[in-house]
Amino acid sequence: MSGGQTKNAALTTALAFHYQMLIGLDKCFSLEEGQSVWFEKDGDVSLISPDALASTQTEVKDYAAPLTDHHENLWKTLKNWLDPEFNHTKYGVLVLHTTQVFGTTTRLKGWNTISSEQRLEALKAIFSERTDEQINANKPSDVIKLQKAVMASDELLLKSVLGKVTLFTQADNAQDLEKQIHSKPVGIPRNNLKSYLHGLVGFVYAEATQQSWSIKHHEFVAKCEELTALLCKKEFTFPVFSGHEASELEVESHQDRPFVQKIAEIEHHEMIPDAVGNWLEFQNSLMEELHESALYKDKTITYQNQLVRKYKLSHSSAQLEATDVIKSSKLLYNKIIGEQPLNMGNDIPPIEYKNGLIHDAMDDEERDLIWKVEP
Numbered sequence: 001m002s003g004g005q006t007k008n009a010a011l012t013t014a015l016a017f018h019y020q021m022l023i024g025l026d027k028c029f030s031l032e033e034g035q036s037v038w039f040e041k042d043g044d045v046s047l048i049s050p051d052a053l054a055s056t057q058t059e060v061k062d063y064a065a066p067l068t069d070h071h072e073n074l075w076k077t078l079k080n081w082l083d084p085e086f087n088h089t090k091y092g093v094l095v096l097h098t099t100q101v102f103g104t105t106t107r108l109k110g111w112n113t114i115s116s117e118q119r120l121e122a123l124k125a126i127f128s129e130r131t132d133e134q135i136n137a138n139k140p141s142d143v144i145k146l147q148k149a150v151m152a153s154d155e156l157l158l159k160s161v162l163g164k165v166t167l168f169t170q171a172d173n174a175q176d177l178e179k180q181i182h183s184k185p186v187g188i189p190r191n192n193l194k195s196y197l198h199g200l201v202g203f204v205y206a207e208a209t210q211q212s213w214s215i216k217h218h219e220f221v222a223k224c225e226e227l228t229a230l231l232c233k234k235e236f237t238f239p240v241f242s243g244h245e246a247s248e249l250e251v252e253s254h255q256d257r258p259f260v261q262k263i264a265e266i267e268h269h270e271m272i273p274d275a276v277g278n279w280l281e282f283q284n285s286l287m288e289e290l291h292e293s294a295l296y297k298d299k300t301i302t303y304q305n306q307l308v309r310k311y312k313l314s315h316s317s318a319q320l321e322a323t324d325v326i327k328s329s330k331l332l333y334n335k336i337i338g339e340q341p342l343n344m345g346n347d348i349p350p351i352e353y354k355n356g357l358i359h360d361a362m363d364d365e366e367r368d369l370i371w372k373v374e375p
Contacts, residue, residue, distance in 0.1 A: 031217040053092035061098035068103035075146035116163035192231040239285035241352040246276035259362035266329035282356025
């Protein structure tokens, strides 16, 4: 899938796989009713349609070297499509999608405009350049092995497959693909486009299972509509809060923060992972460069002050009723954290945002807030 230049093979593989995913994501935008995009079904990316003629199977190559007559990418792809396990009749088009440019002297440049017979003659001419010594060597090169396998195929099958093959060269690289996807949504502010892309990428990866990996037309449309509603132009864009529960490592690394110590003080230890998770999500939201993020921060300060005033009233009431310090303190914590958020204008923000703000206020020692309730 990739001719990566990095020394880190794992990173090269991951980047190549991500590029393949971006190609599939881009194809999702062209889906019609009843169609779907599949990954690793019959190859890298497949667009499956009820009408086989409208179905395409795409092999993705991210290479810097030119696509020449004897390049492995061409011959390996053809061999895969001629394999008995690959049913080419399910597809109307077979695409070699590569970032490569054509080599200066290649016979492949006019490929997409010539007939299957002419394509076969071009392959025969390329293969004829091999000497008998090269072909019959005890250890022929990998590309010669591929060429021999392709040219030994049944000629009717070979012509049938060649008639469907499109060579898509000089394809966009990953960065250009991302820019292209950025241009597709309408009504989303520029600062939110990265979040839109990340939302779609996360959605595509989340659809992978042990059995299959596919994106159906209606599912993709629903996700695009959801992200558009979330990120479209408003007074300001509210960051996404997912209800992150902190890991043991995250809890440990923040255990000395005042807001965590105040929960530990009332022996409400089982609540700490959620508290740290909400606090972390809130801190991260302040660093997101979304549409009108400065206004979000200003609104947040006002909203936090409202929450603190409400907390102080609840804490005062709890003191009047307190009999058991730990029990009363835990009840106060549960009440405050479990309450539905106050309105922010015409909207109700996520409860995780509200709770992250409360823990942030508890972390501010100048406010002198505590969960502990004493009679």
